[in-house]
Amino acid sequence: MSNRHLFLKSGFLKTPAQNGVGRYICQLQRVVLKFCKNHGSSxxxxxxxxxxxxxFARENPGTVVYLKPRRHRAPVIVAEYLNGDRQYINCYSYTCEEVTKWLNLLKTQTGTNEGIRLRKLWHTDHPSIQGPWTPYTFRDPALNLANFPNEELGKPLHQTQSATEKLLEIFEKQKRNIKDLETNRE
Structure with a gap:
């Protein structure tokens, strides 16, 4: 295990962790296109x-696009996200298609810097060395070699009758109880 993470800034995730579960919120807030009107690199x-x-503006109504012409400067795209982060992309001698691809990439990102070590809201002094638990942790390894569909593996473990049969049995029992009550009244 490396210790590269010790030299990174640490912080918590500022964007919604489950963005898109209910409604997707585009994290790109503002794009500033800085370019020179005359220079060939722009x-x-x-x-x-x-x-x-x-x-682009029609497809992304939640993103504000600013144009900033500058003399004798290299072209730059500045993306500003909802969490306050900024990302700069130098567009020196890019084609129109490359600029489109970069803007689509910026649009789909969350704006978190890759140079940050994410901290969690929980801490333990004795972390597990066995790895995370999964539903397949204690399964029989023979299942990896089984051919499906397999009738032996498809048998119910504890249930001897189906749910339909169980409901029919309960219904018949209720009918018998009602008949018994009627005969007792007479």
């Missing part, structure tokens, strides 16, 4: 602004 970003920007 051609791909300028082409994106002319051809694809309107479609």
């Amino acid at each position: 051609r791909g970003l300028r082409d994106f602004v002319e051809k694809e920007l309107v479609n």
Whole structure:
């Protein structure tokens, strides 16, 4: 095991952990496209602004897009996320398609930096060395070699009758009890 994680910043996850379980919330809040109007290295970003920007803005109404023309500077995409993180992408001599791919990637990310060690809300002094428990932890290894469907493995373990048979038995018992009550009244 390496100790690389000791030199990383540590922190808690700031984005919703189950984003998309109920309703998906895009974490990309703002995109700033910085480019030069004349320089050749900004051609791909300028082409994106002319051809694809309107479609991108229509497809992502929750993301604000700013254009910032600058003289004699390299083109840059700045993405700002809901958790406050910023991500910079240098777009020097990118094509329009590459800019589109980068924006789609930024749109689907959560904005968390990869250079952060995530901390958990629980702690133990004696962590398990056996690994996490799974439903297959104590299963018979012979199941790995079984051919399915297998009638022997499909037999119920504890139940001798089906649920339908059990319901029919309860219904018949209730009918008998009702008849017994009626005969006792007479």
